[in-house]
Amino acid sequence: MPVPFIPTPADTQDAQRHLQQLQRTPPTGRLAGLLEQLLEPLAAGKAVQVLTLDDEISTQQAAELLRVSRPYLVKLIEDGRLPHRKVGPRRRLHLEDVLAYKAGLDAQRQAALQALASDLQELESD
Incomplete structure (x- = not known):
């Protein structure tokens, strides 16, 4: 079972900074959307959970x-x-x-x- 990542205030600030960088010079492709989906809740101080799946x-x-x-x-x-x-x-x-x-x-x-x-x-x- 994956463990949720609960951000500290420093993590939240870091995620906000990276999200702003992404918005200024956005990467292209599907990875950009994935990064944004990951950083948005972190920037709001919410916990996230990443799960890797097999085929x-x-x-x-x-x-x-x-x-x-x-x-x-x-x-x-x-x-x-x-x-x-x-x-x-x-x-x-x-x-x-x-x-x-x-x-x-x-x-x-x-x-x-x-x-x-x-x-x-x-x-x-x-």
């Missing part, structure tokens, strides 16, 4: 990544919505498959929010 993850790790219960994730697997393989009695999922499923969920949520916002604007204009 294959356990059902518990996948459930935590999707922010669902493990029994619900197992149901998704049994319904054929998430591919997996068995290693002995345990199920293993490819991280890429779990992230693709999460991206699909996020897209559905975004579409539902857009539809709701459109409906609200329509109601306000009536």
